[in-house]
Amino acid sequence: MKKTIFLKVILFLFVLSSCSDDDTKDLIDFTVSFGSDTISTAEEDTTKEITLTFSRAATEAGTISVSYSGINAEYGTDFTTAPVGSSGTISVPVSVGDLGSTITFTKLLDPIEGTTKSLVFSIDGFDVTDWTTGSTSSSTVSFSPIAALSGIIDLETGGSNMPNQVYFDFSTGVQTPVKRDTWEIALYNGAENRVYLNSAMLVSAAELSGITDILSVTEETDLTTPLELNALDPMTFQPTTVTVNTIEELLQGLPIGYFQYGDIDEGIVFTDSWQGDLEGTAFAEISTTADENNIYIVSLGSAIPTESADPGSISTTGDHRGFMKVRILSDGNSYTIQYAALDETTNYSEITVPKNSSHLLSAFSLTDGQSVSVEPAGDEWDINFSGVFSYYGYQGSLIAGLTYSDYAVHNTLGGVGLYQVTTYEKDSDGVVTEFDVPSYSNFTIGDIEESSLVYDDRSIIGSGWRDAFGGILKDDRYYVLKDAAGNYYKMMFTAYVSSEGERGNAQFTYERL
Incomplete structure (x- = not known):
């Protein structure tokens, strides 16, 4: 009996040793x-x-x-x-x-x-x-300056909390990481007077029709006209409607999430559109006639968590950051931002921000009360790996406030075009259909389909390059990009997580064509 136990122990140690050797070989x-x-x-x-x-x-x-x-x-x-x-x-x-x-x-x-x-x-x-x-x-x-030929880019989004947005310029190979909680709104520097929201922080905004006196607005303020809005019932998760009469009632459905209020058919949406077009902003175009610019209630989004998530998971949305009331004016050459805490009835802050022709957007922090350097110059970035992205819209048949991770958008406002090349498709039974397109390594400038380049929808990459539920990087696609200077590039994601399995550590490879 003792001899049998001894032999089993020897065999067990041999197996352990073999496993260790195999681990090294692997x-x-x-x-x-x-x-x-x-x-x-x-x-x-x-x-x-x-x-x-x-x-x-x-x-x-x-x-x-x-x-x-x-x-x-x-x-x-x-x-x-x-x-x-x-x-x-x-x-x-x-x-x-x-x-x-x-x-x-x-x-x-x-x-x-x-x-x-x-x-x-x-x-x-x-x-x-x-x-x-x-x-x-x-x-x-x-x-x-010279145009970069190729590169392998480890995106500096910062790990499972994805604290950074990263702007990348293919022609220089330069990535610019920026903390995504440093701003809430951004002012468009083109001919139109437009205001964008920081979708990476889940910022949203609701216009108070017919209300222009910023100090008169508190939670108890009545809306000039009650709103009949769509919502999801929190108990049954079924579509329902709510009647909103006051600011306090509006606040219940303003933060981005499944229970956000809205009515797409009536054009009542409290987020910017996912496409990123000028006409799709939650803020109406800012008029140069001051009396035509109403007050907005701005939901400041969700804080960046500080505790890392478990390997393979993410933790990107922390506590809600509160609300502010904002009114924006313009003379066509600059913006004047009036803002205050929602319960403030005595004083408000005001700051004027001139338009900056070298940048597409000028970011502003409502919480710090100052302009913030975020985007590089308009011709010095091609894609923004925002990490987190949010909007109100469709997810299948569901209409709600949606949040995505591992998200990338391209610079449509700056004239960058992009399209996806899909190499194969797998159906629900696992049957693979290969398409008659070159592989990434074989794709050359002669394979470019100019008509496929998309200039009016920034979300072509989105989060579709990975499978969050399967925890895998998709290998069925790559992307072709044309920058504003006319250079063509191909790019493909090559990593979804770090070697330790931590999300928020994506990598891609690219090559100038």
Whole structure:
């Protein structure tokens, strides 16, 4: 009996050892690639991060050797790097668990007019024998703007709470992360006087028809005309109607969620449209005649949670941030924002924001009372990976306030066009139908269908690139984009979660055609 137990213990230990060995064998190869094969710098740029991306988290520490060669660029005179590379080689340290590394390039001198300066950084080797070079072995850094050729982008949305919006420009390969709770409204800088809401924070707004005195409005204020609105019964989840007579009753159905009020047929919608067109804003066009601009009640949306979600899950909507009353005026060249807490009857704040022709929208924080730098210049971003996106509309036959995660929109206001290429379709029985289109790797500029580019609906990517319920990245689609300068790109999402399974860590690859 003892011999049998002993043999079982030996066998159990052998199985454990075998499992451990198999786990090691199951690791994919550790490869290192540059995040982009071209990096450009504008005149005002002094530093740039050159990223090295890994195929998986490092399981052992080591060093990557990166060499460089320059055209009209000398180390210490025209540029420096961190880590230091004055000898012509940069030793980049890698720690266990790292998913990538960076080299900080610092520009000391711009090129003289009529000349160029550039550097080519190349992966030279490793001190760990089984590390290898990936698909992008070199990266060219230009001292002046050039169009990027390709890249692998790890979006800096910040993890499972998705605290950041990220703007990305294909021609420079630059992503700009911005905390999504830094603003509530944005003012359009074009010919029309329009106001957009921050859909990433679930901001909504309701016009108080015929009411222009901001200090006269409180929760007890009666609406000039009662509203008959659609809603969902919270007990049965069936469509119903509600009659709204006062501000207090309106507040019950203003925050974005399944129980938000509205009436699409009558044009009563308290969010901007998902398409992002100028005519689809919750705020009516701001009139240059002051008396024609009514008060709006603005729901400030939901706070960003601070506790991370479990792996594979998200936690993006925290406590409601309250309400404010807002009135916006315009002379055609600037906006004047009047705003106050809902219960304020003595004083209100007022600030004038001039239109800025270099930007499509100028963001404003009602909670901080100041303009905020959010969007890059109008021709310096192509897609916005907002992470969180919300609107009132259809989900199948359901009409309600809807919130999506892992969401991306393209810059339709800035003249960017985009369409989806679907490579196959799988029906409910698992039968796959392949379409007569090139694969992502085989797609070339000759395959572009110009007529398919969409310029009037920003939500073509949306959240359809992943399956949230299945927890998987969809491999049946990629996207073709044309920027405002006429450059064509193809892009495809390559990761949905981090190597640890955390949401809010998407990755995509792109290539100029």
